[in-house]
Amino acid sequence: MPMGRISVPKIPIGDPLNKRAVISDISTAVSYVIRLLDHGAGNVLAISGAGMSVDSGIRAYRGAKGSYIINKSYRPIFFHEFLESHSFRIRYWARSYLGYPTVRVAEPNVGHYAVAALMKMGYIRHLITQNVDRLHHKAIGVKQDSHAPDYFKPHPNILELHGTLKHVNCLSCGHQIDRDDFQDLLSELNPSWKNYADTLQSIGQEVKTNPDGDADVKDKSFDSFVVPNCEKCTVGLLKPAVTFFGESLSKEAKELANRRVSEATNLLLLGTSLTTYSAFRLVKELKEKAGSQIGMINIGTTRADELIDWKIGSHLDTGGLGCSQVLKEVGLQLAARQRLPDSHPVIELLHSGVMKPLD
Numbered sequence: 230m231p232m233g234r235i236s237v238p239k240i241p242i243g244d245p246l247n248k249r250a251v252i253s254d255i256s257t258a259v260s261y262v263i264r265l266l267d268h269g270a271g272n273v274l275a276i277s278g279a280g281m282s283v284d285s286g287i288r289a290y291r292g293a294k295g296s297y298i299i300n301k302s303y304r305p306i307f308f309h310e311f312l313e314s315h316s317f318r319i320r321y322w323a324r325s326y327l328g329y330p331t332v333r334v335a336e337p338n339v340g341h342y343a344v345a346a347l348m349k350m351g352y353i354r355h356l357i358t359q360n361v362d363r364l365h366h367k368a369i370g371v372k373q374d375s376h377a378p379d380y381f382k383p384h385p386n387i388l389e390l391h392g393t394l395k396h397v398n399c400l401s402c403g404h405q406i407d408r409d410d411f412q413d414l415l416s417e418l419n420p421s422w423k424n425y426a427d428t429l430q431s432i433g434q435e436v437k438t439n440p441d442g443d444a445d446v447k448d449k450s451f452d453s454f455v456v457p458n459c460e461k462c463t464v465g466l467l468k469p470a471v472t473f474f475g476e477s478l479s480k481e482a483k484e485l486a487n488r489r490v491s492e493a494t495n496l497l498l499l500g501t502s503l504t505t506y507s508a509f510r511l512v513k514e515l516k517e518k519a520g521s522q523i524g525m526i527n528i529g530t531t532r533a534d535e536l537i538d539w540k541i542g543s544h545l546d547t548g549g550l551g552c553s554q555v556l557k558e559v560g561l562q563l564a565a566r567q568r569l570p571d572s573h574p575v576i577e578l579l580h581s582g583v584m585k586p587l588d
Contacts, residue, residue, distance in 0.1 A: 251540050251549065255558065258526075258541040258550050262559045265495050265524045266352040274493035274515070275344060276508055277358045277365070277552075278501025279440040280527055284338035284553050285364055286331070286585035288439055289500075305441060308476035311468060312400075316451075318466070321443070323454040325469070326415050327426055327436050328444030329408065332394055337368035339582035343556035344499070345369040346578040348386060350563060355489045357388045359501060359508055361441060361471045363395055368578070388485050390478065390507060392471035394442050401465030408469065418455040425449075441471060478507050490514050498525040500552050503532040512536055526552050553584065 252258045266273055279289035310317040337345075345368040347353045358365050365387055383389070397411045398404070416423040429436065436444040459465035472478055478486075486507075496515045503509040512533045515521055525531065526541045528549045534540065543549030560579045569575055 251543055253541075253543075253549060255550060255554065258555050259558045259562060261524060261539055261541065262497070262526075262555060263562065265497060265522050266347070266559075266563070268522055269352075269354075269493075269495035271351055271354055272492060272494040273353050273497060274489055274495070275353050275356045275497045275499055276501060276511065277344070277356065277360060277499040278503070278508070278527075279360060280500025280502075280529075281340055281358070281552055282335070282338070282360055282362055282364055282440065283500070283587065284340060284551070284582075284584050285335045285362075286583075286587065287335055287362060288437060288587055305439070305443065305474050308473040311473060312466070319454045319456050320451045322415070322456045323419075323422065323451040324444045324446050325442055326412065326419070326422060326454075327429075327446060328438040329394065329412055329442045330426070331435065331438040331444075332362050332442045333409065333412075335362060335364060336583045336585075337364045337581075339553035339557050339584060340499070340551070341365055341368035342578045342582040343553070343560045346560040346564070346575045347556070349575050349578070350560075350567065352563060353497070355386050355388070355493070357390050357486055357489060357508070357511070359390050359505065361389065361391055361394045361469075363389070363393050368582070388482065388489060390472075390482055390486060391505075392469070392479075392482075394469055394471060396470035397467050398470050399459035399462060399465035400468055402459060402462040404459055404461040404465070405470070406460070411467070414457065415455075418457060419453075422454060442469075472507075483507075486511055487514075494518075494520075495522040496524070498523065498527065498531075498533065498537070499556075500527055501531065502527070502529060509533060526550070526555055553582070557582075 252261060283289050306317060306321050311321060341364050344353065344356065344365065348356065348369065356365060366384055369384055395408050397406050397408055436446060438444050457467070459467055490511050493515060496512065498512070501508065503512060509532050512523065513536065516523060516536050523537045524539050525533070525537045528542045528551060529546045530544050541550050541555055557579060564575055564579060
């Protein structure tokens with residue numbers, strides 16, 4: 230398929246007169262979220278997107294400092310391109326090699342910890358995240374055992390709808406390796422690229438990284454970058470364990486997402502434009518439930534603006550209340566209602582998290 234015919238999904242523009250009024254006062258915003266959580270009676274589903282990780286220093290695709298805004302020519306790789314083109318594959322892995330360290334060292338922000346606290350208090354039952362950075366797992370503190378192939382075991386109540394960057398899979402035999410180990414292997418096979426990355430780090434120059442760990446690299450040839458085949462079957466292509474644009478969700482992820490929606494009473498949308506249909510369809514399904522409530526915290530226009538009951542943030546790409554500010558205050562008020570002591574682990578969560586503004 231010619232590149233010119235491929236387009237990244239855009240947010241459909243509805244009638245602006247039908248858009249819900251945006252809540253911009255923190256006190257009102259907190260009361261709306263608490264009301265939704267109370268009404269949900271322990272069966273609230275949250276869906277988070279790239280906007281949730283912006284305060285951790287990971288750039289979103291959209292918004293004032295999103296990848297599509299600061300680089301008008303940017304487009305993510307499509308699944309068929311990765312499969313069919315060697316040049317696309319080495320370009321992807323070279324950019325990922327430079328961008329992955331930013332995701333690897335990223336820390337959960339205030340919003341991630343607030344969601345973890347709300348889950349531990351029983352106000353949010355399940356979380357579906359479209360993010361592949363695993364920061365929700367880090368926040369909730371699910372430690373691995375020494376023999377696990379990943380830093381954090383999947384939490385039973387957290388579904389990574391689009392996968393995770395923490396693994397690399399063989400497309401032929403299914404063999405899986407840890408992304409950190411693969412990063413070390415790429416360093417061994419590409420010493421000049423390692424030197425380049427080390428030089429950037431030594432002078433304090435960070436590459437601009439997209440939510441999928443792909444770095445924005447200009448004026449550098451990728452032809453010399455070496456990408457190995459699977460170490461087990463020796464012939465299979467290696468791909469990060471994430472869903473690319475144009476790739477179908479796994480059957481397991483789709484079925485579990487459907488089950489989470491069927492179990493939910495209310496829905497809280499966090500930092501997502503819902504541009505991808507895989508997440509938007511879940512909102513549509515829950516909207517059909519009688520008595521359900523759908524609330525949103527997001528800065529910028531979304532695909533679901535005409536489906537939700539209320540919105541905190543902004544219809545513009547700048548300004549407005551964000552997830553971290555609102556969710557922390559929600560958590561503190563609900564913890565106070567439960568009379569949790571200052572030494573309680575939930576209180577510690579609510580006072581944790583980074584706030585790392587983007588350049």
